[in-house]
Amino acid sequence: MDSQRPLIVAPPADAARPEPADVPAALAPVVELLSGATVAALTGAGLSTDSGVPDYRSPGSPPRRPMTLQEFLATDAHRRHYWARNHLGWRHLRDVSPNAGHAALALMEYEGTVNGIVTQNIDLLHVKAGSRNVVHLHGRYDQVVCRDCGRTFSREAHDQALSALNPGWRERHVDDVEVAPDADAALESTADFRVAPCPRCGGTLMPDVVFFGGTTPKERVERARAIVEEADALLVAGSSLAVMSGLRFVRQAAKSGKPVVILTRGATRGDDLATAKVEVSTTVALPYLARTLRPLPLDS
Numbered sequence: 001m002d003s004q005r006p007l008i009v010a011p012p013a014d015a016a017r018p019e020p021a022d023v024p025a026a027l028a029p030v031v032e033l034l035s036g037a038t039v040a041a042l043t044g045a046g047l048s049t050d051s052g053v054p055d056y057r058s059p060g061s062p063p064r065r066p067m068t069l070q071e072f073l074a075t076d077a078h079r080r081h082y083w084a085r086n087h088l089g090w091r092h093l094r095d096v097s098p099n100a101g102h103a104a105l106a107l108m109e110y111e112g113t114v115n116g117i118v119t120q121n122i123d124l125l126h127v128k129a130g131s132r133n134v135v136h137l138h139g140r141y142d143q144v145v146c147r148d149c150g151r152t153f154s155r156e157a158h159d160q161a162l163s164a165l166n167p168g169w170r171e172r173h174v175d176d177v178e179v180a181p182d183a184d185a186a187l188e189s190t191a192d193f194r195v196a197p198c199p200r201c202g203g204t205l206m207p208d209v210v211f212f213g214g215t216t217p218k219e220r221v222e223r224a225r226a227i228v229e230e231a232d233a234l235l236v237a238g239s240s241l242a243v244m245s246g247l248r249f250v251r252q253a254a255k256s257g258k259p260v261v262i263l264t265r266g267a268t269r270g271d272d273l274a275t276a277k278v279e280v281s282t283t284v285a286l287p288y289l290a291r292t293l294r295p296l297p298l299d300s
């Protein structure tokens with residue numbers, strides 16, 4: 001493919017969840033670009049919305065600003081508030097299941113079309129779906145890490161520590177997970193929560209995830225770069241590429257002259273680098289691609 005002009009398939013302007021009327025027709029340019037290619041996948045929150053994991057950047061989502069690393073580190077009150085909300089909400093991520101989009105990427109890896117997945121999601125749904133070569137750019141929800149000694153612990157074990165320090169707290173607050181619009185009021189509402197220190201050194205524990213304002217560990221970025229390097233094309237699924245941690249791989253692929261295909265609803269920061277862009281649900285598009293791009297015919 002020598003054209004650098006993006007093939008944009010525009011959604012109907014009035015549709016809240018735009019979906020092309022004719023999916024095979026909308027994806028025809030994508031199939032042409034990816035046929036016979038080894039494909040690296042870059043995935044974001046849009047892939048997991050159909051599993052019930054909210055994507056706060058997708059069109060129509062309520063505005064919400066996550067706590068930054070600087071805020072988390074600034075005061076005890078911020079850390080109390082963060083852990084209190086995390087104590088209420090983290091088990092939702094533990095209990096969600098992968099959807100057809102995750103399953104399709106796992107199948108494409110098994111069949112040799114996809115060589116690896118670079119994900120911005122912390123929900124581990126690619127691993128649950130059976131994908132093997134996954135780089136979790138932004139970390140994983142099921143671990144906590146000590147900022148002082150660097151040891152990691154399971155979120156499950158940390159849950160026991162928090163539950164022991166805050167008996168009945170979750171049951172009393174189960175209905176008020178929502179962030180209050182006023183930050184001070186929100187901090188006030190969790191002032192009685194007790195955080196658990198590192199069980200080994202007494203230091204500050206935080207989830208093993210990259211906060212806004214934090215940086216992606218170099219080693220992860222290198223592994224992700226290698227996956228893109230080894231592939232013939234980059235498939236972006238469900239990411240608005242709003243943060244540099246994802247956008248840089250689009251730039252890497254484009255710079256090497258590799259086709260970049262974006263399957264994401266709404267505008268992304270990589271649209272001008274896309275060889276093809278389709279606004280389509282990944283739950284619909286990825287299974288279609290898995291069926292259509294399969295290297296060997298299944299008929300027998």
Ligand SMILES: [Zn+2]
Binds near residue numbers: 147
């Ligand atoms: Zn420690």
